[in-house]
Structure formats: structure tokens, C-alpha cells
Amino acid sequence: MPLPYLDDYRQGRLVRSLMAKLEERTAVLNRPVRIMEVCGTHTMAISRHGIRQTLPEVLGLVSGPGCPVCVTANADIDTFIEMSLQPGVIAATFGDMLRVPGTKIGLAEARGRGAQVQIVYSTLDSLQLARDNPEETVIFFGIGFETTAPTVAAALVEAHETGLENFMVLSAHKTVPRALSVLCQTPDLAIDAFLCPGHVTAIIGPDAYLPVAQDSGLPCVVAGFEPSDILQSLIMLTDQLTDERAEVEVQYQRGVRADGNPAAMALIDRVFEPTDADWRGLGVIPGSGLTIREQYAAHDAARNFEVDVSYSHEPKGCLCGAILTGLKTPPDCPLFAGACTPDHAVGPCMVSSEGTCAAYFLYET
Amino acid sequence: MNSSDNKRILLAHGSGGRMTHDLVEQLFGKQLSNPILDRMDDAAVLEHNGRLAFTVDSHVVSPVFFPGGDIGRLSLTGTVNDLAMMGATPLYISAGFIIEEGFLMDNLSRIVASMRDAALEAGVTVVAGDTKVVERGAADGIFITTSGIGSIPEGVRISCSAAKPGDVVIVSGTVGDHGAAILSKRQGINFDIQLESDCAPLGGLVEDMLSASENIHVLRDPTRGGVAAVLNEIATSSVVDIEIEDDRIPYRSNVRAACELLGLDPLLLANEGKLVAFVDADEAGLVLDAMRRHRLGGDAAVIGRVDAVETSRPRVCVRTVLGSRRILAPPTGEQLPRIC
Numbered sequence: 001m002p003l004p005y006l007d008d009y010r011q012g013r014l015v016r017s018l019m020a021k022l023e024e025r026t027a028v029l030n031r032p033v034r035i036m037e038v039c040g041t042h043t044m045a046i047s048r049h050g051i052r053q054t055l056p057e058v059l060g061l062v063s064g065p066g067c068p069v070c071v072t073a074n075a076d077i078d079t080f081i082e083m084s085l086q087p088g089v090i091a092a093t094f095g096d097m098l099r100v101p102g103t104k105i106g107l108a109e110a111r112g113r114g115a116q117v118q119i120v121y122s123t124l125d126s127l128q129l130a131r132d133n134p135e136e137t138v139i140f141f142g143i144g145f146e147t148t149a150p151t152v153a154a155a156l157v158e159a160h161e162t163g164l165e166n167f168m169v170l171s172a173h174k175t176v177p178r179a180l181s182v183l184c185q186t187p188d189l190a191i192d193a194f195l196c197p198g199h200v201t202a203i204i205g206p207d208a209y210l211p212v213a214q215d216s217g218l219p220c221v222v223a224g225f226e227p228s229d230i231l232q233s234l235i236m237l238t239d240q241l242t243d244e245r246a247e248v249e250v251q252y253q254r255g256v257r258a259d260g261n262p263a264a265m266a267l268i269d270r271v272f273e274p275t276d277a278d279w280r281g282l283g284v285i286p287g288s289g290l291t292i293r294e295q296y297a298a299h300d301a302a303r304n305f306e307v308d309v310s311y312s313h314e315p316k317g318c319l320c321g322a323i324l325t326g327l328k329t330p331p332d333c334p335l336f337a338g339a340c341t342p343d344h345a346v347g348p349c350m351v352s353s354e355g356t357c358a359a360y361f362l363y364e365t
Numbered sequence: 366m367n368s369s370d371n372k373r374i375l376l377a378h379g380s381g382g383r384m385t386h387d388l389v390e391q392l393f394g395k396q397l398s399n400p401i402l403d404r405m406d407d408a409a410v411l412e413h414n415g416r417l418a419f420t421v422d423s424h425v426v427s428p429v430f431f432p433g434g435d436i437g438r439l440s441l442t443g444t445v446n447d448l449a450m451m452g453a454t455p456l457y458i459s460a461g462f463i464i465e466e467g468f469l470m471d472n473l474s475r476i477v478a479s480m481r482d483a484a485l486e487a488g489v490t491v492v493a494g495d496t497k498v499v500e501r502g503a504a505d506g507i508f509i510t511t512s513g514i515g516s517i518p519e520g521v522r523i524s525c526s527a528a529k530p531g532d533v534v535i536v537s538g539t540v541g542d543h544g545a546a547i548l549s550k551r552q553g554i555n556f557d558i559q560l561e562s563d564c565a566p567l568g569g570l571v572e573d574m575l576s577a578s579e580n581i582h583v584l585r586d587p588t589r590g591g592v593a594a595v596l597n598e599i600a601t602s603s604v605v606d607i608e609i610e611d612d613r614i615p616y617r618s619n620v621r622a623a624c625e626l627l628g629l630d631p632l633l634l635a636n637e638g639k640l641v642a643f644v645d646a647d648e649a650g651l652v653l654d655a656m657r658r659h660r661l662g663g664d665a666a667v668i669g670r671v672d673a674v675e676t677s678r679p680r681v682c683v684r685t686v687l688g689s690r691r692i693l694a695p696p697t698g699e700q701l702p703r704i705c
Contacts, residue, residue, distance in 0.1 A: 050689025342697035363691040
């Protein structure tokens with residue numbers, strides 16, 4: 001299963017010619033603009049490919065709240081860690097969560113203290129874990145946006161239908177569009193346009209951003225993740241700003257259909273219902289979270305395990321919140337690269353593979 | 366968070382990243398300090414009727430059998446390669462086995478047979494051994510520790526601290542193969558991409574390189590922590606800046622594909638049959654030709670160069686296809702698959 005196409009999107013000649021075109025277009029626009037890349041994978045790609053340093057000076061890129069690990073509130077992380085320490089529990093999680101610090105300890109330390117923490121790549125692997133360990137309860141930490149929620153929903157449906165009683169999910173899933181609308185209303189956030197997440201949009205469809213474009217007058221372009229994708233999307237946004245348009249356009253045509261993925265959306269709706277969610281940095285956004293429906297209550301870890309996380313609080317001195325909302329950049333944080341590094345992280349943005357601080361630390365310091 | 370008296374060993378302490386480095390330097394290095402150990406090269410160099418290289422390596426790989434090799438072959442080549450990276454001719458190996466009660470005798474036999482085959486391939490002799498069996502649960506199947514002795518030819522002075530501005534950086538072949546092969550077989554990330562470990566003894570390749578040039582300054586095998594870890598160690602030890610170019614690094618397309626899917630950087634993945642060489646620029650062509658003629662160096666390529674340090678801190682950069690530079694940081698913690 002080779003992926004030769006990646007090389008095409010990274011060709012030096014192609015990306016340099018796109019960069020030259022972007023320079024021309026920003027010269028036509030002739031004013032400074034700030035564009036928010038919403039998605040953590042975009043943030044990483046921008047840092048990893050050195051895009052930020054080569055952009056025209058007038059074009060500023062600001063990172064948004066699109067790293068699923070980073071926006072997860074400490075109370076949710078602490079809840080999962082407390083559950084992992086319960087006897088008879090196997091805590092299953094995507095790898096990113098392992099190093100994230102909780103209020104007292106992180107999952108890696110919980111594992112050092114005897115918690116059974118298992119890293120899985122796919123939710124379906126955590127189902128297998130439950131089948132292989134019938135005496136234990138497997139709790140999967142459901143985090144992430146519309147990209148990961150359908151697979152978790154599929155696992156819950158399968159567990160429910162096959163009577164796999166020892167499989168549970170702690171859901172801290174979040175949905176993107178409402179968070180963007182809230183961001184648009186942040187008074188200090190002078191954003192001119194959004195670079196929208198390609199994978200999330202492959203599920204929810206580009207129309208989900210119409211309120212952002214129409215009500216807030218901010219251009220949106222749904223972008224792919226290769227350097228050429230990102231540069232082409234920035235050209236499209238610059239052109240919209242020059243033409244004073246505020247539309248939703250899709251650069252990532254090879255991944256996104258006009259109606260998104262209706263089957264995945266239906267699956268989300270079948271298993272989850274909207275709830276208020278606490279976002280690190282943004283606070284509680286009504287209806288922006290996904291909680292497990294009553295029908296699947298037997299598989300809802302939140303309903304079946306009681307843990308006390310009243311001690312939970314956000315890390316002191318850490319600017320993750322302001323960084324997630326584009327108000328600050330990592331070098332603004334007094335802890336950055338000093339007290340807070342990937343090995344001794346204070347906030348999640350430093351350890352997640354899509355975290356803004358990690359991107360700056362790994363590739364740009 | 367934790368006070369120091371209840372800190373514990375985490376898996377990340379064994380990952381080859383910063384935490385490993387700190388543990389080795391601040392605990393082992395401090396308490397066992399002596400002039401030979403303090404050099405922190407791949408093998409110790411001992412003066413004893415000529416110069417000897419001496420090293421030890423423990424192997425705890427899971428799964429024990431993987432595409433392209435097994436723990437037996439790995440434990441043999443790992444130590445042979447550490448000796449070769451000092452420019453030494455590997456000679457004698459000892460092997461210690463810690464075996465979990467219940468381990469299949471047939472599997473043990475397969476493992477030892479592949480050690481024998483690898484020893485033949487590497488031209489070394491296994492001259493001493495030890496076996497311990499522990500209760501079920503006290504080890505994960507089998508752990509093998511090997512140590513090895515090699516002799517360093519007259520005139521060869523290779524060290525992690527010998528890189529000089531103007532050197533070019535050569536890698537002997539595709540990067541990340543072993544790490545990707547192991548990850549593809551680990552629980553939870555099984556997928557059907559054909560990936561194979563590059564596990565192989567490098568003594569012969571090094572011998573050919575040393576015949577081609579006397580100006581090879583550094584040799585390292587980028588095992589745990591990958592190319593990123595060894596380049597950072599060399600930059601620090603030699604007090605130089607290193608710049609490599611993104612589009613000159615050789616990869617197998619399947620390894621790239623697997624890394625894209627899992628969100629991993631192949632520069633951080635382990636290799637078990639590759640080396641990184643720092644060579645005087647004038648002789649790079651000679652060395653490269655010699656490498657490409659060897660069976661294990663067919664894909665050898667110049668990937669970068671060494672510069673004088675720009676700031677107070679030596680650093681490793683990658684020149685991207687856009688022409689911009691980004692930092693290549695040493696790995697932190699375990700290499701973990703991303704969430705989406």
C-alpha cells in the first residue's frame with residue numbers, strides 16, 4: 001500500500017511556485033491579515049514544513065482550538081486518570097493522551113503506579129481488548145471532534161449489540177462549528193479568515209461553516225494537510241479578502257464532499273446527544289459536546305463509575321487557554337521551553353502531537 | 366507534582382529521548398563516572414596491547430519475532446554494530462538470557478539459531494553465555510543482553526565528538542525501517558502494509574568505508590531514538606550545528622505511508638542495520654562509492670552537512686522543501702500514534 005501521491009504534494013518546485021503566487025496576491029491585498037488555522041494537524045504541518053517563516057510578512061497565522069487533546073478540560077483528564085486507577089479497569093486511550101499532565105499526575109505516571117493503561121490506535125482495538133479480558137472493564141477515553149466520534153459511536157453500537165458489557169466509553173467529545181462561532185465573538189481576537197480543518201469537514205460537510213462566513217463575514221477555506229494544500233488555501237483566502245467576499249470554499253476537494261459523510265453523522269446522532277462542554281481556553285460552550293444517549297447508558301463510564309475530581313484545576317501560569325484561542329502564541333508564555341517542555345509539560349499543548357506549543361518547541365525554537 | 370523520593374521509572378526513561386539521556390547522565394554517569402565511561406560513545410575504547418572496543422546492549426523487543434528478524438538476530442547485530450561504530454573489527458560476543466517461565470523451547474531454539482546465523486554473517490564468535498529463568502510475569506518472554514569486544518585498527522580514531530564544520534552527513538540507507546516494522550506488529554496498530562526490519566551487522570560495511578577514507582570522523586547507528594537522536598547527540602558532543610535536507614533523506618515508501626497514517630516522524634524511529642557517517646567533504650565521494658558497492662549501503666546518500674555553531678547551543682536543523690529551516694529536536698518520551 002504505497003502512498004506515492006504524497007511526494008507530488010511536497011514537490012519543491014510546486015510549493016515554491018505557490019509561495020510566489022501567494023506573495024503576489026498578498027501584495028494586491030496590500031494590508032496585514034491574520035488567518036486562524038483551526039486544526040492542530042494544520043498547526044503541525046505549518047511548523048514542520050517551515051511554512052510560517054517563508055510567508056509574506058503581512059500574513060500572520062494564528063493557531064486555533066483544533067487540537068483534541070489540548071481542548072480537553074483538566075476535569076475530564078483527571079476523571080479518566082482516576083478511573084484508570086480503579087481495580088479491574090483497563091484504561092484504553094489514543095497515544096496522545098499518555099503524556100498529558102493531569103492536575104496531580106498524568107496517565108504515564110498512573111501506569112508507573114500500576115494502572116493498566118493500554119494505547120490503542122483504533123476504537124475497534126479497544127473492543128477487542130474488552131473481548132480478550134472479560135474479567136476486566138475496558139474504559140475507552142473518547143476525545144476528539146467529529147473525526148473520531150463516529151468510530152467511537154460504531155464501537156458503542158457493536159458493544160451494545162453483541163452484549164459486550166465490559167466495554168465502556170468516557171465521552172469528552174466536542175463538535176467544531178459552535179466553537180468557531182464563539183471564537184468569532186471573542187472581542188480581542190482580530191481574525192480575518194479561517195483555514196478550516198479538512199478531516200472534520202470530510203464528516204460534517206463545508207456548509208457547517210456557513211454561519212461563520214455569513215454572520216461574521218469571515219472567509220473560510222477547507223484545507224488539506226500537505227504544504228501545497230495549505231499554500232493554495234492561503235491564496236484562496238487572500239483572494240476572498242481582496243474581493244471582499246466571505247464564502248465557504250473547499251480546497252481539499254480530494255477529501256471533502258459537499259454533503260460531508262451523512263452515514264458518519266447519522267452514527268454520531270444515533271449514539272450521542274449534544275451537551276454543554278467545557279473547552280480549555282474557551283470555557284463552557286452550550287451544545288458543543290457529545291454525551292452518550294440513555295439507550296447506551298450501560299456502556300457510559302460517566303454513569304457507571306463515580307470518581308471524585310473536585311481537586312481538579314487548570315495548571316497555574318500556563319497560557320494554554322489563551323494560546324488555544326489565538327490570543328497568545330507559545331513564546332508569549334513565561335513557562336514555554338523553560339518550566340514547560342515535552343518531557344516536563346505543564347499544559348497539554350506541549351505534549352500533544354497536534355499541540356501548538358509542541359509544534360513551536362519541536363520545530364521553531 | 367511528585368517529590369523526588371517517590372519518582373518512579375517511566376517507560377519514557379527507556380525511549381532514547383531526553384529522559385533516557387538525563388537518566389544515563391545524572392544517575393549512571395554520576396555514580397559510575399570514570400574517564401572511559403564519561404566519553405559516552407557507542408563502545409568503550411580500552412588501551413590493552415593495542416586498542417580494544419568493549420560494549421554491552423540489552424534487548425527487550427516486543428514482539429520477539431518480527432518481520433525481518435527476531436530478538437536473537439537483533440541482540441547479536443546490536444552489539445556488533447556498536448563495536449563497528451567505533452571503527453572496531455567485532456571479534457567476541459557474550460550473551461546473557463533472562464527467560465520467563467513457560468517460554469516455548471522451540472522459540473528459544475529458533476532465537477539461538479538466528480543468533481548463530483547472524484554471528485556467522487558478522488564474523489564474530491559467541492564465547493560466553495549465561496541463562497536465568499524467572500517466574501511467569503517477571504519478564505516478558507525473553508530478554509537478551511550481549512556484550513562484545515572488537516579490535517580497533519591502527520590509526521582509526523572515530524568518536525561521537527569528532528564531527529567538524531565542513532563534514533558531510535551520510536546515511537547508509539532508508540530510514541526508520543526497523544521502528545516501523547515493530548510498530549506495525551504491536552498490539553492495537555496491526556495493519557497490512559509490508560514492512561520489514563533492516564536488522565543487519567554493519568562490520569563489513571564499516572570496513573569497506575574505512576578502506577576508502579581515513580577521514581571518517583563519526584560513525585553512529587541510529588537505533589533507539591532514530592536519526593534525530595544521534596544527530597543531536599553528535600551536535601552536542603562535537604559542539605557543531607548540523608543541517609540535513611528533507612528531500613535528500615532516503616525512505617521506503619511503505620515506511621513513509623505508515624508514518625503518515627500513525628502521525629510518526631521516521632527520523633525518530635529506530636534503525637538496526639543503518640549507520641550515519643560524518644566524513645570530510647573532500648572524501649565524501651569515495652566513501653559514498655564504497656558504501657554503495659556494499660550490499661548494505663546501496664541506498665547510501667549524503668543528507669546534510671556540519672556547520673560551526675551559530676548560537677551558544679549546538680542544534681540540528683532540517684532544510685524543508687520550501688527552503689526554510691526547522692529544528693530537528695531529539696525525541697521525547699515514547700513514540701506514540703496520534704489520535705486522528
